[in-house]
Amino acid sequence: MVDYPNVDIANKWARAVIKGKIAACKWVVLACQRHLDDLKASKKRDYPYKFDPKAAEKKILFVELLPHTKGEWALKRLKIQLEPWQKFGIAVTFGWMRKKDGFRRFRESYWEVPRKNGKSAIAAGVALNMFANDGEFGSEVYSGATTEKQAWEVFKPARLMVLRSPALVAATGIQINAASLERPDDGSLFEPIIGDPPDGQSPHCAIVDEYHEHPDSRLYDTMQTGMGARRQPMMFVITTAGHNIEGPCYELRSRVQDMLLGNVPDDELFGWIWSIDDGDDWTDPNVLIKANPNYDVSVYADFLASQQTKAINNASRQNSFKTKHLNVWVSAKSAFFNMEHWRACADDSLNLDDFSTTPCVMPIDLASKIDIAARINLFYRYEDDGRLHYYCISPWFYLPEDTVYKGDEKQAIERYQKWMNQGLLEVHDGAENDLNAIADDLVADAGNFPLTEVPYDEWGGFQVAATIEEAGYDAVKIPKTVKSFSPAMRELEAAMKGGRFHHDGHPVLSWMIGNVVSREDANNNVFPRKETKYKKIDGAVALLMGISRAMVLAGDNGANSLDNFTNNPIMVGL
Incomplete structure (x- = not known):
């Protein structure tokens, strides 16, 4: 029987993770469990995939022939010695095959790992594997990033590895250039790419480093669409976490999470996330x-x-x-x-039709005529657990056409146009939002639900309050003060954590919630602010106005009594 020691180490490590012998968050546990479950399932004739330990072993052995390029290991001229977790990731990424034709199963591999955990060495090893050790004639491998410095974070160590491996050069015929590696015998190429790549490449492998820094998915999409002529290409993403949850990295991360949870089958995607679990104390050394x-x-x-x-x-x-x-x-x-916590509250099964008898408020934030206006549909009721629950479904967002196409920030324009094309924004002609149309939309929807109030901001909502009241609904002005917003922020925070808040995952609202920043004052009060003018929070402000009124209307003042909050207003332009 042929022995594959590195694959055995990888599988043994995965079983130890499952048994809790190795500390890991749930996303790593789920990735290990998926692999072990697939190994069992692959024994069935109708299962479409099989694991090839020989292919996995080959990839691991190749990386371990490469030298270190940084730190004390490079000084001692040591070769890379992969840790068991790294062997597992490489084995799974490259060892699974399709039974029908023997080509690789996984086309995308997502590694989210904190800094200083050997990401660049792994990415360089994978890139060189795909460049010179995958049997692909005319292989094209690209290291893509948003800046030249970041693109070279993978290419530079890969180039050094080749420079310090004369046996590899002799065996493969690699030609080492200043900014590329080539194999003249078959035209294979490995080079860095910065920013938005031109069309025309036919990548066999694209390494995307620090994907969280990418403002959009153009590089990823261009590389992926260029892979159509390749039998078993690979998008290899290796990144740390970031702060842009509306960016392409977080979107890919969410795909990985849905796949690992079994919510959305994605047989050609491998991914894992090294992090801490919900409920872990980040200050705990453990x-x-x-x-x-x-x-x-x-x-x-x-x-x-x-x-x-x-x-x-x-x-x-x-x-x-x-x-x-x-x-x-x-x-x-x-x-x-x-x-x-916000993401955990998402439920895409929420449907307005199921709330036709549930009380609701429809807060509106109209502070700017030339930028985003927001209206929230917030339903509230006490559930069987005796607690007040909130349901935020199908929020509305409005933008003037001029802002969508002629705004003063490139990324904002791209974001708005994307949302418009997805039907997530209502776009009004001209340079200003049509406040009458916003009021008409609200009144039309209000007829389908037991609307209790329409909270509105005092800086813009008064312009539609008359229309709303003429239709027979109560419009309530919400002052932009700590007294109005601090209890609502604390309540939303608690409801999210406690599973009492539910939303349909609307991307625009999620982005705005994530943009809210605040700093406690001497009395522990908070108030919603935004970090920059481009990080909009209009939808979050509208939601907080709704929470504020729903608490009062539902009689839920207990722990959130306003008596502890200062009466001094903080007037902040939103």
């Missing part, structure tokens, strides 16, 4: 090893402990520590709401 698979190997324990202590003692460092060393996503550098 979570460091859970999120960092190379703990005390390439990222030293005393360094992580020092970074954690600095973050505990300095609030301004907390989000940076969480994203870089614990892989916790935050959507702003000092975001108020926990976006993992």
Whole structure:
């Protein structure tokens, strides 16, 4: 019987993770469980995939022939020695095949790993594997990033590995250039790509490093669509967490999570996320090893402990520590709401038709005529658990056409046009939102539900309040003060964490919730603010107005009594 020691190590490691012998978050556990379950399923004739240990072993052995290029290992001229978790990731990515034709199963591999855990070495090893060790004639491999420096983070160590491996050069005929690697015998190429790549490439493999920094998916999409002529191409993404949950990285991450949870089958996607679990205390030293698979190997324990202590003692460092060393996503550098809690509250089965008898408020934020206006449909009721639950379904967002096409920020224009094309924005002709149309939309929808109130902001909503009241509905002005917003922010925060808040996952509202920042005052009051003018929070403000009124209308003042809050208004332009 042929022995595949590295594959055995990978599988043994996965079983240890499942049994809880190795600290790992649920996303790593699920990735291991998926592989082990698939191994069992592959024994059935009708299962479409099989695991080829020989192919997996080949990829691992190739990486371990490469030299280190950084740190004390490079100084000692040591070769890479993969850790068991790395062997598992490579084995699964490259070992699974389709039974019908023997080509690889996985076309995408997503690795979300904190900093200093050997990401660049792994990415360089994968790139060289696909360039010179995959049997692909005329292979094209690209290292893509948003900046030249980042693109070279993978290509530079790969080039150094080849320079320091004369036996590899002799065996494969690699030609080492200043900014590319080539194999003249068959025209294979490996080079970095920066920014938006031109069409025309035919990638066999695309390495996307630090995907969280990409503002959009253009590079990823161009590489993926160019792979049509390849039999078994690979999109290999390796990244840390970030703060842009409306970006393409978070979208891919969500796909991975849905796949691992079994919500959305995705047989050609491998992915895992090294992080901490919901409910873990990020200040606990024990979570460091859970999120960092190379703990005390390439990222030293005393360094992580020092970074954690600095973050505990300095609030301004907390989000940076969480994203870089614990892989916790935050959507702003000092975001108020926990976006993992927000995501956990999403339920795409929510339907307006199921709430025809449930009380609701329809708050509107119309502070700007030339930018996003928001209207929220917020239903509220006490459930069988005796707690007040909230249901936010089908929010409305409005933008003037001029802002969509002629705005003053490129990324904002691209974002708005994407949402418009997806039907997530109502676009009004000209340079201003049509407030009469917004009021008409609300009145038309109100007829289908027991609308109790329409909360509106005092800086713009008064312009539609008359129309709403003429239709027979109560319009209630909400002052932009701490007294109005702090209890609502605390309530939404608690409801999200406690599973009492439910929403349909609307991308625009999710983006805005993630943009809310706040700083406590001396009395522990908070107020919604935005970090920059481009990080809109109009939908979040409207939702908080609705929460504020729903608490009162439902009689849920208990722990959220306003008596503890200052009466001094904080007037902040939103």
